[in-house]
Amino acid sequence: MVKLMVGTEKGAYLLKESGSNWNVTGPLFPGWKVTAFGTAPDGTRLAATASNWFGVGVHRSEDLENWQQTDEPPAWPEDGDRKMEQIWTFDTTGDRIWAGVAQAGLFISDDGGTTWAPIDGLNEHRTRSEWQPGFGGLCAHRVKIDGDHQWVAISAVGVFRSDDGGAGWEPRNDGVDAVGLPEDAPRPEVGYCVHCVAHDPNDPMRIWRQDHSGVYRTSDGGDNWEKIETGLPAGFGFVMWRDDSSGRLFNVPLTADANRVPVDGQLRAYRSDNDGDSWEVAGNGWHESPQFDNVLRGAFDGDNEGTFCFGTTGGRLWMTRDNGDSWQELDPSFPRIGAVQLLP
Numbered sequence: 001m002v003k004l005m006v007g008t009e010k011g012a013y014l015l016k017e018s019g020s021n022w023n024v025t026g027p028l029f030p031g032w033k034v035t036a037f038g039t040a041p042d043g044t045r046l047a048a049t050a051s052n053w054f055g056v057g058v059h060r061s062e063d064l065e066n067w068q069q070t071d072e073p074p075a076w077p078e079d080g081d082r083k084m085e086q087i088w089t090f091d092t093t094g095d096r097i098w099a100g101v102a103q104a105g106l107f108i109s110d111d112g113g114t115t116w117a118p119i120d121g122l123n124e125h126r127t128r129s130e131w132q133p134g135f136g137g138l139c140a141h142r143v144k145i146d147g148d149h150q151w152v153a154i155s156a157v158g159v160f161r162s163d164d165g166g167a168g169w170e171p172r173n174d175g176v177d178a179v180g181l182p183e184d185a186p187r188p189e190v191g192y193c194v195h196c197v198a199h200d201p202n203d204p205m206r207i208w209r210q211d212h213s214g215v216y217r218t219s220d221g222g223d224n225w226e227k228i229e230t231g232l233p234a235g236f237g238f239v240m241w242r243d244d245s246s247g248r249l250f251n252v253p254l255t256a257d258a259n260r261v262p263v264d265g266q267l268r269a270y271r272s273d274n275d276g277d278s279w280e281v282a283g284n285g286w287h288e289s290p291q292f293d294n295v296l297r298g299a300f301d302g303d304n305e306g307t308f309c310f311g312t313t314g315g316r317l318w319m320t321r322d323n324g325d326s327w328q329e330l331d332p333s334f335p336r337i338g339a340v341q342l343l344p
Helices: none
Strands: 003-008 011-018 021-028 033-039 045-051 055-061 086-093 096-102 105-109 139-146 149-155 158-162 194-200 203-211 214-218 241-243 248-251 270-272 300-302 308-311 317-320 337-343
Touching (some): 003 033, 003 045, 033 337, 139 194, 139 203, 149 194, 149 203, 194 241
Parallel strands (some): 033 086, 300 337
Antiparallel strands (some): 011 021, 033 045, 045 055, 096 105, 096 139, 139 149, 149 158, 194 203, 300 308, 308 317
């Protein structure tokens, strides 16, 4: 039985598969924007909320239906000039939870998400004054951890890597096109609008990247990036997912930054079985009628065993259970979807 948590502009929803139907619980957190889901080291579920009136919240649950808000979510100093707008991602590695936030920064929790501490090596980086927001804000939206090697993706700043467990960080964007940069201008250290990253846990230095300027791959942890768009109808989008059981990559192309809809109205996931060397439409089941929904950077998840699901700005959910060979649009519809978590 498949279970899903779906975060929207108007609360969260819990979906439980029941035969050919879906039982829906919600809205949870009514009146809140639900921006991210996670799992604490002890299995407790986490949800992040945001509100123009109540600020950012972290909520914990043991049963997905009864939630308790913590008292100390990630926060910037009250006397500073940074605003805590939302939590974009949770990443749990070992006994530690990492949270990427907007305005961009990293925080860690060693007590299951109850309290949080800033990672000053990134948050106070020497390039901080040059960081600028993308269309979705100045947001740290992906964290990848492999021992002392750690990566964070920040829009519209770029990918940073730490090789000493998070004490020091350096930009890693060579080979990525900087949007709007004049041909004769020197390459900046920051200013690269990364939309999403995925990596191979067995070879963590191998990373795939959906950027504002295209689709890229690195085999050296970000020191050098190469563009990999053969077969894709466009290089713009927000989705990059790797199924670790097979190595298959998934991407959902959109027309362009100025026209963020599926190419020719054909909402499709694309897949690659050769590390991104080439891409093709993933399987069947897609609508032939025009579909103009977008898929946002937090609105997808998979179990690394062939099940993958994404939600759209139109409130629809698409799922594959056979690693992209066939797709099904689920019956329930929701407000604009920004976060999805596939549950065991």
